[in-house]
Amino acid sequence: MPGLGATQTFSSDDLIFLSDEQLRQGIEAMFFAYRGFTADPDRILAELDYGRAHHRAIHFINRAPGTTVTNLLAILGVTKQSLNRVLRRLISDGLVESRVGTLDKRERHLHLTEAGCELEGRLSDAQRARLRAAFRDAGPEAVAGFRQVLEAMMDPDMRRAYAKLREGRV
Known part of the structure; x- marks a missing residue:
């Protein structure tokens, strides 16, 4: 069975029996695709001295305005210490606002500021453009x-x- 070429098609029976080599090619394709998917946002983040952890936090705060720190921890699957470091920086740079919960004063609800929304838009626009082009081609x-x-x-x-x-x- 040949490799995972761009023009090759597989029946469902073929996919059950992919060789280790074909699976390795799929793994490598994912690595390179991820590099491409993150390249444009990484350039934007580097200008601000941010990393991918900042991007992920900004993305999911934007997707769920008012999300709690606890919920963001669960979504991102990171340690509290790691997330706190990221959030402290985003808050001090004026990109994220932390508001005390109205029902539970121990909760912290996260919102993007106007500057945070602008940065999120730049990052997402770059990724949407890449996905849109790939989806159109595929x-x-x-x-x-x-x-x-x-x-x-x-x-x-x-x-x-x-x-x-x-x-x-x-």
Whole structure:
């Protein structure tokens, strides 16, 4: 069976029996695709001396304005110490605002400031442009298959969190 070429098609029976070499090629394609997907935002972040952790926090705060620190910890799967370091910087730089909860004063609800929204827009615009071009080139069936593969690779807890996010129930 040949490698995972761009023009090659597989039946469902073929996919069950992918060779280790074909799987290795898939792994490598994911690594290189991720590098491409993060390249444009990384350049923007580097100008501000931020990293991908800052990008992820900004992205998910934007997706769920008012999310709690506890919820963001669960989504990102990072330690409290790591997230606090990122949030302190984003707050001190005026990109994120932390508000005390109205029902539970121990909760901290996170919101992007106007500057935070502008940065999030620049970062997301770069990634949307890359995805839009790739999806356009690949076609609707490939896009549906790609999403199906990504969801199948998620652990069950992550799949549930992703479903909640998609449904706006964060």
